[in-house]
Amino acid sequence: MASGSQTVTRPGRRGRRDARERSGVSYPRWYWPSFTFPGILWLAVLFILPFYVVLSVAFGTVDPLFRLPLPVYQPWWWSLDTFQTTLEKFTSGDRIYLDPLIRTLVYVGLSSLICLVLGYSVAYYTARYAGRWRWLILVLLISPFWISYLMRIYAWQSLLQPDGYVNDALGVVGVTPIIWIGRPITVVLGLVYGYIPFMILPLFGFLDRIDQHLLEAGRDLGAGSFQTFRRVTLPLSKPGIIAGLVIVSLPMFGDYFTNNLLGSTSTSMYGNLIDSAVGQAGQGPEAGSLVLILIVLVMIPMLYYLRSTRRSTEAA
Amino acid sequence: MSDATLTRERPIAVAPAHTATGWFRNPWRKPRFLQAVTIGYLAWSILPVIIAIVFSFNNGRSRSTWQGFSLRWWYQDPFDSVWHDPALRTAMFQTLRLSTLTVLLAVPLGTAFAIGIDRWHGRPASTANFFMLFSFVMPEIILGVSLFLLFTNLLESAVRLGTTAQFLGLVTFQMSYPVIIVRARLLSIGPEYEEAAMDLGAPPSQSLRRVLLPLLGPAILASAALVFADSVDDFVTVRYLSGPASSEPLSVKIYSAARASPTPAVNAAATIMLITTLGAIALAWFVFRRITRNRGEAVSAAGLAEF
């Protein structure tokens, strides 16, 4: 393996003195960072700038005729009135926005938990015990990624109709037809259905890489099956669990279409609040405020997660 | 493999395997419960889709009551079938167009970003990295609404809602996939190969082209396949950014139909898109096999893990 101490100089090539010690290969200082510039520029214009527009809309006003949002781009004329009113809809008066927020937290929490338990079981089985079926199961596990999420929820919508197959199947065992659409349990299961592949695959990756010998060592030292799981496998898969939970739960906070297809107004989530505000006359600033609040809500766990992974990689 | 029943020495005081307690205590037995859970999950996951595909051949309007087999919604119905309904056909082509364009731009941008961020250290790098990761886990509605407000206010004379806006939004949302996948692969490759190339006198561009990129091949292919599949499926962003009806891809049509009065023609169109995506993935798979045909086992196995 080449080490940094072997210097073979060739005449006429790019200057090798720079960064030789730092990275072990000799490129000019700005060579590698320049690769990121197109991506950074793209993000700046189409990711960061829109956030500023959201701020301008949230702290802006509406036009007098059609009450479409009018953004105010100068920060010194931003008005916090609508933002304040929006916050108040969570905290005071009738608290009409509080219920959807709590519902969202409950649904996301419940769905993530179910995703974890179910996903871990499936990933564990596939990684450790699947044997020659492993590749087939993997292909089937990956399939939701390339089958449209909407098609899958749409398929469920058909099955959950009062005259659909779910009720038919339940009817075989004597259960009267249940109205599924509009119930919280349907929305929660719909969320699980949609997002669980994002849990299974990272978990599978982690569990797959756990060295078999570590587990055998545990056995040899006298640990039972469950003990091995609890004290060897589980701690080793902890980063995978946390990563899976983050990837699954954060996007769920903005989900509105699952509720639109499988739920009703009494199961409305935070995403539905934003979606209806965007469509309604005079509610542009409110929509902007709701988006801002959501960004803050999501950023906090995200920052915490990044912090903890950086700390763990530094410790490793 | 891991399920081999070992006939090694067991710990003391364990009953023989052919008794019930022995079977229960055997640490290497196949767990029936987990097996059942997995099979149950796979059925739960795939079955609705199969039923939806089957119902596209339904004779009546219903998508929950089987009324006989018919190709009515595929090409027979002169107005509503997939073959004849221009709205559905336009939607399918729009989906294909958007997905292909998105892959063509998002994968190079993301790959370049991943390569750069891997070798760049310091505060600016971690900030850029944070924003990239944030765009990955962020709820899509935030991006959809922000871009909608951007294109209807600040940039309204530069970009109209429609295919261009949808394309820009999709690339923004999908760019993080190649970054993550390629970055993971870079971490597992390490700098040795490039250092070897450098020591043999290759200039940076050659080292990149002939050493790094081929090594990243599987990861790039995998991310292309994933971005394609995800763009076909994308709904939130493209819905907010769609303009005239011709710019509504199939995902938006399915959503609108599901909330109005869907016919099995929607099932048929979705099935077609499913086959297309499957075709794209199969294509990527074959390309991958060709690339790694002459390579060593280790490289292709590692690449496959990424895939």
Next chain:
Amino acid sequence: MSAHPRQRPSALSRRDFLRRSLGVAVALPSAAAILAACSKPGTTSSGGATTGTGARVLARPDDPVTLPMTQDPIPTDTPIEGGTLNVYNWDAYMYKKTLKAFEDEYGVTVEWTTFNNMEEGIQKLVAGQVEADVFFPTTDYIARLVEADLMQPLNHELIPNLAANCWPVFNDPGPYYDLGWRYSVPYTIYTTGVAYRRDRIDDAAAAAKGYELFFDPAFKDEVSYYDSYRDAIGMMLLRDGVTDANSSDPAAIGKAKDAILDMINGNGARLTINGTYAKLPEGEFSVSESWSGDIVGAKYYLPKGTPEDVLGYWYPEDKRGLVGNDTIVIPKAAPKPRLAHEFLNFFLDKHWGYQNFADWNGYQPPFTSIVPDKLVSDGVVPSTLASAVLDEKNFTTGYLQGELSADTDALWLDAWNEIQAGG
């Protein structure tokens, strides 16, 4: 807080807003916004838009409005354009066969862009995001669209079918929201009542309950109500005996809102748009709020083997219920205005308008040639749905929903917000 948040003075004067929204060339849109907003918000230049639409009179049946002519209509001798006609409309609101007939007669193609609700349609049109040749607004937006200079007046000589075929109320003197039909022609007329399954409740019982059907526990979880704030709150106002369908009384609106929440939370009602025409025939709902056209057109969604007479429709006996009509207008920036005029005239034709209604829509056009009894005897409308047919008297006895002032609209939308958030 004295003023409602939405009543705040805008940072731009109305003229600047219009300039921006019409996409008239400015160097950078943000530059225009910045330049115009260099003056402190609240200090508007000319014609202070502080109260928005306060200066304009809201059209009401007893206070009709003549809209100002913003430009001359296109000349009668303009040649008919070819190519593609852009129609911006609700989904599935026009019969494909009739559209095909139009395409064949003029040798053009029709491209169809849909909006899911009126607010979205207006938003995209006003922002210039959709380029349409014809647009289908509800009557309460017409005055505003004219004020924003987004529509063009119609050349009456090019649309002879309106005078020839339509009810006098739409022709001379013209509808109250557009006297002299300067900008709009009527498309469909409809009442809003209660649709029900006649196999689950008989007609007499339904008529006895009327609007109370939504709250009947016998139909728990089988009730559908419109996901549209004007229709939803409007009907509950009527139930409370408030005859002003454009009420600005916060107490009345609050009561209506509570009634809807009660319906949803107490009786399992669901807000839908397809509840009547798609779900009631399939049996998923037993009672649903319904436009007359929805229930008439619902017969096409009945599963095979279900007879037509399973559908019923209740509307107040004395015809004192909600009534309305949709319109067709031509946007100012329409690329093919002459062809658009032909399109309007085509759908006002006795034969084509009738085909659109009888074979597809279920929404009746206001033609003098359509005799309600004949509709029933011809089988176009089953006799069990005779109450869903309109005649001209409906427009004198019924309650019309018109434009609301910004304040009132905010009241209605606040109530709607609360309903949508789940209560």
